[in-house]
Amino acid sequence: MQNISTIFVLDKNEQSGEIIKSFTENLEFINEVKLYEDYQKGYEDIKQASNPIVIMDISEDIPDLHKIAENIKLCTAKIIITSINYSTNTIIQALRMGAKEFLPKPVLKDDLIRVITMLASISPEDENSQSKIITVYSNKGGIGKTTIAINLAAELAKVTKDKVALVDLNLQLGDISTFLNLNPPFDVNYVIKHLIDKDEELFIKGFEKYKDTSLYILSDPSYIEQSGSITPQQITELFKALKKVFTYIVIDMSSSIDPISLKILDDSDWILFTTIVNIPAIRNAQRCLNLFRSRIYPAQKVKIVINRYMENDEINIEDIENTLGETVYWKIPNNYFTIMEAINRGTSIAEINPDSNIGSNFRDFAAKVSDDIIEQAVIQYRV
Numbered sequence: 001m002q003n004i005s006t007i008f009v010l011d012k013n014e015q016s017g018e019i020i021k022s023f024t025e026n027l028e029f030i031n032e033v034k035l036y037e038d039y040q041k042g043y044e045d046i047k048q049a050s051n052p053i054v055i056m057d058i059s060e061d062i063p064d065l066h067k068i069a070e071n072i073k074l075c076t077a078k079i080i081i082t083s084i085n086y087s088t089n090t091i092i093q094a095l096r097m098g099a100k101e102f103l104p105k106p107v108l109k110d111d112l113i114r115v116i117t118m119l120a121s122i123s124p125e126d127e128n129s130q131s132k133i134i135t136v137y138s139n140k141g142g143i144g145k146t147t148i149a150i151n152l153a154a155e156l157a158k159v160t161k162d163k164v165a166l167v168d169l170n171l172q173l174g175d176i177s178t179f180l181n182l183n184p185p186f187d188v189n190y191v192i193k194h195l196i197d198k199d200e201e202l203f204i205k206g207f208e209k210y211k212d213t214s215l216y217i218l219s220d221p222s223y224i225e226q227s228g229s230i231t232p233q234q235i236t237e238l239f240k241a242l243k244k245v246f247t248y249i250v251i252d253m254s255s256s257i258d259p260i261s262l263k264i265l266d267d268s269d270w271i272l273f274t275t276i277v278n279i280p281a282i283r284n285a286q287r288c289l290n291l292f293r294s295r296i297y298p299a300q301k302v303k304i305v306i307n308r309y310m311e312n313d314e315i316n317i318e319d320i321e322n323t324l325g326e327t328v329y330w331k332i333p334n335n336y337f338t339i340m341e342a343i344n345r346g347t348s349i350a351e352i353n354p355d356s357n358i359g360s361n362f363r364d365f366a367a368k369v370s371d372d373i374i375e376q377a378v379i380q381y382r383v
């Protein structure tokens with residue numbers, strides 16, 4: 001069933017705007033189609049609308065386009081982007097602006113109606129198909145999972161401006177609130193028990209908004225005995241609820257392999273499987289990769305991350321790749337002093353020293369993760 005919507009057409013070209021209007025204004029679930037050549041003015045009206053569908057053209061240079069697109073994205077509008085140019089780069093740009101669909105110009109009536117009908121039937125309560133659960137995991141303790149989860153999530157929020165959740169599922173020994181010096185009013189146990197079926201506004205109250213960013217943090221249970229009451233089924237429900245609200249969900253967890261951990265790993269879209277460069281760690285990694293293989297995860301789900309990497313290590317990356325039978329996705333340099341300073345001051349690395357080797361590494365890491373996720377979506381468009 002379609003929800004009643006207003007369509008906002010943002011197009012510098014009056015003629016093509018009129019054509020889009022004529023294609024869509026008689027649809028029974030559309031109550032009005034509004035045309036704008038001034039994108040900022042369009043945004044001001046979209047902000048006030050409930051359930052808006054936005055058709056935004058990016059064929060021409062538009063002043064402040066990125067800023068306006070960022071604002072529209074935050075209105076939970078359903079965005080269709082059109083352009084006379086349909087190179088891969090343009091599609092990537094469109095997806096970054098939050099497009100649910102991309103249509104090349106001239107727009108064909110059948111394509112437009114199909115896309116609008118599909119978007120109008122998605123209720124705001126439905127899961128956002130572009131959302132990804134990214135879990136940082138290692139089957140060995142103390143490898144750097146929490147450090148990586150925190151700094152990757154913080155940079156993802158900065159680089160993409162999308163809503164990012166950082167969730168502490170290390171249910172008995174969570175460290176995120178300590179590392180970031182937070183005193184959260186709620187925790188994952190409370191959110192699962194009381195907020196999981198609430199609307200976005202209430203659900204998000206269970207999280208601590210991190211400073212002036214789009215990062216939201218959900219902490220581990222305050223009491224160890226509460227951690228045992230969370231079931232694998234509730235993990236699935238939590239992930240579903242998170243995907244309705246956040247674009248990127250970064251999970252920190254324990255290194256054990258128990259039913260809850262397996263559920264987290266099974267239900268994740270990506271596993272950033274982290275190891276360091278030494279023989280015992282690599283042996284353990286090998287065993288864990290065998291376990292992942294036996295669970296027949298989709299290709300590209302498990303990505304190897306090397307932490308505390310040093311150029312002159314005796315074991316080189318090629319050796320690791322040969323032993324593990326996988327390519328290394330990312331390397332994070334060893335920088336104990338910067339990381340310890342961040343932890344001791346209860347903040348992210350970027351706030352201590354963004355230009356350090358590790359500060360810039362996390363920025364590049366977040367950019368790569370978001371680029372790769374967007375590229376996966378582009379491949380789906382292209383096939």
Ligand SMILES: Nc1ncnc2c1ncn2[C@@H]1O[C@H](COP(=O)(O)OP(=O)(O)OP(=O)(O)O)[C@@H](O)[C@H]1O
Binds near residue numbers: 148
């Ligand atoms: N790239 C790095 N360079 C130097 N030190 C690091 C690096 N990454 C992590 N560390 C250090 O390693 C230690 C363990 O890190 P962290 O707590 O993030 O690991 P963990 O895998 O989450 O541990 P646990 O299994 O206890 O949850 C910390 O003292 C941290 O400062």
Ligand SMILES: [Mg+2]
Binds near residue numbers: 145146170175252
């Ligand atoms: Mg940890």
